[in-house]
Amino acid sequence: MKTKVDMKTGNDKLTREEKDLLKEELRGAWPEFPLEMKRYIYEAKKQKLQVLYMIQDWAKNNGHQVIVDLISRRIICKEEKLEKMKAELGE
Numbered sequence: 001m002k003t004k005v006d007m008k009t010g011n012d013k014l015t016r017e018e019k020d021l022l023k024e025e026l027r028g029a030w031p032e033f034p035l036e037m038k039r040y041i042y043e044a045k046k047q048k049l050q051v052l053y054m055i056q057d058w059a060k061n062n063g064h065q066v067i068v069d070l071i072s073r074r075i076i077c078k079e080e081k082l083e084k085m086k087a088e089l090g091e
Helices: 016-032 035-061 065-089
Strands: none
């Protein structure tokens, strides 16, 4: 695979194709993850959603409509994913 170097740090970065492959592999391995790890991931995703709400609120209050529009759509997707995870975990 072709490597991509971060110009600031000099570290190898994943290419878009590698990121997509990693996501696909993680989704495939998800059923094998221990329950505690799934719960930890769920909690981390809830925290990330809270950050998105904070950014959305800031953008609304500071006149950044493009950010509001885009982040609102992202929030909807994240909420749906969290609901699926919650149901799977029986939370």
